[in-house]
Amino acid sequence: xxAFSELVRRDVWxxxxxxxxxxxxxxxxxxxxxxxxxxxxxxxxxIARIAPAVLWVAFLLSALLSLGxxxxxxxxxxxxxxxxTGTLPLEAVVAGKALAHWLTTALPLIALAPLLGxxxxxxxxxxxxxxxxxxxxxxxxxxxxxxxxxLTVRTxxxxxxxxxxxxxxxxxxxxxxxxxxxxxLxxxDSFAASFLLLLAVSxxxxxxxxxxxxxALRFQLQ
Amino acid sequence: xxxxxxxxxxxxxxxxxxxxLSFTVEPGSSLLLVxxxxxxxxxxxxxxxxxxxxxxxxxxLQGGRSEQSLGxxxxxxxxxxxxxxxxxxxxxxxxxxxxxxxxxxVDAALARFGLAGLxxxxxxYLSAGQKRRLALARLLLARRPLWLLDEPxxxxxxxxxxxLTAVVTAGLAAGGLVVAAxxxxxxxxxxRTLRLQPATRDL
Numbered sequence: 001x002x003a004f005s006e007l008v009r010r011d012v013w014x015x016x017x018x019x020x021x022x023x024x025x026x027x028x029x030x031x032x033x034x035x036x037x038x039x040x041x042x043x044x045x046x047i048a049r050i051a052p053a054v055l056w057v058a059f060l061l062s063a064l065l066s067l068g069x070x071x072x073x074x075x076x077x078x079x080x081x082x083x084x085t086g087t088l089p090l091e092a093v094v095a096g097k098a099l100a101h102w103l104t105t106a107l108p109l110i111a112l113a114p115l116l117g118x119x120x121x122x123x124x125x126x127x128x129x130x131x132x133x134x135x136x137x138x139x140x141x142x143x144x145x146x147x148x149x150x151l152t153v154r155t156x157x158x159x160x161x162x163x164x165x166x167x168x169x170x171x172x173x174x175x176x177x178x179x180x181x182x183x184x185l186x187x188x189d190s191f192a193a194s195f196l197l198l199l200a201v202s203x204x205x206x207x208x209x210x211x212x213x214x215x216a217l218r219f220q221l222q
Numbered sequence: 223x224x225x226x227x228x229x230x231x232x233x234x235x236x237x238x239x240x241x242x243l244s245f246t247v248e249p250g251s252s253l254l255l256v257x258x259x260x261x262x263x264x265x266x267x268x269x270x271x272x273x274x275x276x277x278x279x280x281x282x283l284q285g286g287r288s289e290q291s292l293g294x295x296x297x298x299x300x301x302x303x304x305x306x307x308x309x310x311x312x313x314x315x316x317x318x319x320x321x322x323x324x325x326x327x328v329d330a331a332l333a334r335f336g337l338a339g340l341x342x343x344x345x346x347y348l349s350a351g352q353k354r355r356l357a358l359a360r361l362l363l364a365r366r367p368l369w370l371l372d373e374p375x376x377x378x379x380x381x382x383x384x385x386l387t388a389v390v391t392a393g394l395a396a397g398g399l400v401v402a403a404x405x406x407x408x409x410x411x412x413x414r415t416l417r418l419q420p421a422t423r424d425l
Contacts, residue, residue, distance in 0.1 A: 002320060002323070003320065003321050003322075003323060006317060006320040006321050007321060010306075010309075010317050010321075013309075013313075014306060014308055014309065017308045017309070018308050073306075076302075077302055077303070077304060077305060077306065077307075078300055078301070078302025078303060078304040079304040079305075079306070081268075081271070081273060081298055081300055081302070081304065082298060082304045082318065082322075082360070083321070084272075084273060084293065085271055085272065085273075085293040085294065085296060085297075085298050086294070086321055086322055086323075087294055087322070087323050088321070221273050221274075222234075222273070222274050222275070
């Protein structure tokens with residue numbers, strides 16, 4: 001267990017020291033969300049209605065930017081070879097790196113989301129639900145993203161490819177995330193169902209993605 | 223512990239790089255892999271580390287605990303140094319020590335390879351030879367019986383080569399096994415040489 005926490009700590013520490021990846025993700029999130037109301041015009045009701053969808057889609061696009069580098073740096077400098085000869089199984093290495101990605105990319109983006117909700121005229125009672133659904137749904141993004149990152153680790157400029165591979169996998173998270181916010185705002189009973197499904201997708205991704213990504217990495221290391 | 227390789231074949235892209243290779247490495251002895259470029263030295267080391275699958279044949283450590291894979295029993299120091307350039311020299315070493323579950327002293331390992339004065343500088347500022355020393359310092363951070371070294375002396379100066387020889391000698395004296403790919407004589411104790419030839423046979 002200590003090797004696992006050590007790996008997570010190292011990745012968080014490197015992300016903190018380098019700063020660039022997180023800066024790009026946060027900046028991209030901000031730009032996408034700010035541009036959209038400008039493009040749509042001053043219809044406050046329309047913007048408020050689509051705000052949850054905009055925040056979720058912009059989140060997925062921002063997360064994609066950094067997912068491409070999840071294993072690439074470790075692959076290029078040889079660290080992945082040594083990580084693979086550790087006592088930790090490669091599945092746990094994948095889980096550790098996905099967790100570190102969630103901590104260093106998803107959490108700051110979630111923290112920024114309510115602020116951007118303000119720009120989108122999001123109803124005040126929606127902030128809590130927005131943050132709750134994002135906390136419940138985004139682990140799926142980091143863990144499913146690890147599969148795409150593992151498959152494209154040797155691909156030069158794999159960024160586009162990773163988007164094509166991953167965006168379909170993010171559909172359930174996107175649908176249930178937005179559905180849960182909509183249900184909570186209209187006091188519909190379906191909030192619990194959507195929220196629990198969102199949580200279920202995340203939990204399933206946390207279990208199923210590490211073996212899949214580890215299999216892809218083993219193949220890529222050959 | 224004794225390393226036994228029995229009729230090992232490794233395919234890369236359906237081309238046989240290693241075919242029907244058999245050898246043993248006794249405890250306390252070293253095996254140097256020599257041969258022209260493309261002879262399969264790195265392929266053999268990566269197969270021993272469990273990073274490449276063997277297409278035929280067996281390899282195992284006699285006397286090792288059966289639940290441990292060969293990868294968990296070896297130190298693999300490949301062409302690439304596995305160093306994070308944003309982390310300091312000490313942070314790099316400490317991470318590998320903890321990740322590999324070792325009990326070796328980080329300070330002692332760095333001092334052994336002449337890096338004691340560079341502990342606090344980011345690894346990005348190290349020269350090629352200093353990065354190589356930092357990678358080799360991993361050997362002292364965790365206790366593992368089998369050392370797989372790919373061109374260990376590349377970029378090392380005279381002092382660092384002497385330090386490496388001393389570290390290898392001590393490791394062998396403790397019953398370790400060393401397999402190293404090299405193009406230059408290393409002058410290690412109990413050394414045997416295995417000459418690999420490029421396989422041209424297509425399967």
